[in-house]
Amino acid sequence: MSAQFAAPTDAAIPIDVIASDQFETFEQQAAPETVAWAKANGFTGKLGQVLCVPSGSGISRALVGWGTEKTRTRDRLHFGYAAVKLPEGVYAIASGLEDDALNEAALAWLLSGYVFDRYKKKSAPKARLVAPQGVDAARIEAIVAGDFLTRDLINIPASDMGPEALEAAFLKVAQEHGATAQAICGDDLLAQNFPMVHAVGRASDQAPRLLDMVWGDDTAPKITLVGKGVCFDTGGLNIKPGASMGLMKKDMGGAATVLGLAHMIMTLGIRVRLRVIVPAVENSISAGAFRPQDVLTSRKGLTVEINNTDAEGRLVLADALALADEETPDLLVCKATLTGAARVALGPDVMPYYTDDDTLAAEIATAGAAVADPLWRMPFWEAYEGMIEPDVADLDNAPAGGFAGSITAALFLRRFVENTANFVHLDIYGWTPSAKPGRTKGGACMSARAMLEVIEARAAK
Missing domain, CATH: 3.40.220.10 (Leucine Aminopeptidase, subunit E, domain 1)
Known part of the structure; x- marks a missing residue:
């Protein structure tokens, strides 16, 4: 290709x-x-x-x-x-x-x-x-290269794209662009206070890890990208039925998409201080798997009651977002294949996004329309906050009832971002069910082009 x-x-x-x-x-x-x-x-x-x-x-x-x-x-x-x-x-x-x-x-x-x-x-x-004539060929080629990187990472099955391979791909992108990168693996996650990343991934033969990359000028606007890197999701002890497990190699689509976006940003040399954080795990089943009714303590100190081990993505993202929030970036972007509820609401083509910043929301909507990368704003609906507050812990990872699943997941993530004013969470799908112009069937790089437009515009100010 x-x-x-x-x-x-x-x-x-x-x-x-x-x-x-x-x-x-x-x-x-x-x-x-x-x-x-x-x-x-x-x-x-x-x-x-x-x-x-x-x-x-x-x-x-x-x-x-x-x-x-x-x-x-x-x-x-x-x-x-x-x-x-x-x-x-x-x-x-x-x-x-x-x-x-x-x-x-x-x-x-x-x-x-x-x-x-x-x-x-x-x-x-x-x-x-x-x-x-008049088209910026180098820019388009950089965007397409990032898009293809994302598609490749999603399309590779978990047999060849587990946490170890995702780390290797992450480090390869960092090396290609002269970024600094590190991986915190296994029990070192406990020593460095990433307990929920560790809990979700500890049942796998491949140790869980937190991947962290930094690139660019420290004096430039600080842009942080966080991507969900669940390389395969069995559902844990709340095991998924076979039909629901069929596409779970794409559950690291958030990680793949932020890597593709990072590749675009660094190739184009946009003047930002870029940070990319990926919690890379496999949600497997073994004697060491975390259980329903367990209570986990997060990096931030908030406790979380586990009412469904299949709602694991928000757990690993919580620790990653808490880390990102500690340095208060100018823009914090979270991408995750987080909920089936988002697909029920908007289908496979349109990505819901959540932010409290009306200016940022408008920028994203305008950018998505301009570059054929469809997005739709959804609300951090305050009235649903009580749905994620159980009796025995600060937070519930899987509220009962099945209502507003994408919104309650977004509200859960927002609890771990206190310092950063400009925060956006995108509940992506990462998959094209049937081929369309410009999109082959399979892994899909969704929302990256829109966020590139937003980041470029903000960097230029």
Whole structure:
């Protein structure tokens, strides 16, 4: 797979992008033989149509249908259709798109080139695109490289992506960018006061660990990313049914996404002091597993009653967020594949996010819309605070009743962030159930592009 554009060449095959309501204009302006070929092949400009116009030596040009404004706004990254349907060759957009649409088309093309072929040989799309004039090619390539990193990490099964392998991937990213990094493993977690990370991961053959990376200028705005790194979630002693366990290799999707975002930030050289914190564990079952009704004491000192061992992600994140909050960063971002309730509420494409800062919330919403990375603000609903307060401890990790599961999980996490004003939690899915333009089926890098926009804008102020 290639996360790069083709070198500019005069031999690039031109692409005409044609909306349905512009087909008559195309007929008037195009060569008669091109119009005849389009009509003979039923090309009308419908969204997703791709047609090669032949010439004596091969392909003279390609036509890409752009549909109507209504069909385009139902989803985004539609130019990915062209990337996967066109035959091998080097192409360049000649007409039909400009400004932001050109930028999004270039991004969609590269994102569509992802192939996960670690275990089975697969053919990647062979069509290459010359970066359109005026597009920041290096920026798009950095974003796509981070996206592909995230997808790879999620797609690798837990047999090859346990806590040890996740640590290795974490350290590799740090080394590539000259960041400093450390891992606190096993019983050292107890010695350094990460008791809930230890409790969740201690039943696994691979020791739990807390991964910590720092990069950039200490005088720059402090940005901290925290990602849930549960490499596989059996549900613990409250074991999941088989159907619910099928995708649990993706339960480290938060960690994978913050690593992809960190790669984007560091590749682009954004002037921030970046910190990345990942609690990496496997929620397994053994004689040492933590139990329902156990009461754990967190790094922050808050006690937590365990009413379901399958609500483990918020436990490891609590210790990680407490650590992050101790230095009061300018922006604290938490990403986690945390609740099925978020999927029930918003489906697999739209990511709920939670913040008390209205300005930050607006920035995220604007950024998500601008870069085709859909997000929707959900409330830290104060009236539900009592749902996470049991009789025997400060907090309940799994309130009974099943109501407002994503909100109560977010409220739980917020209890561990007291000093940082600008905090946002994103309850991501990390998976694309069926292929769409720019998104192959499987692991997905969700919310990273939107948060990159927010971080860049804040760093520039």
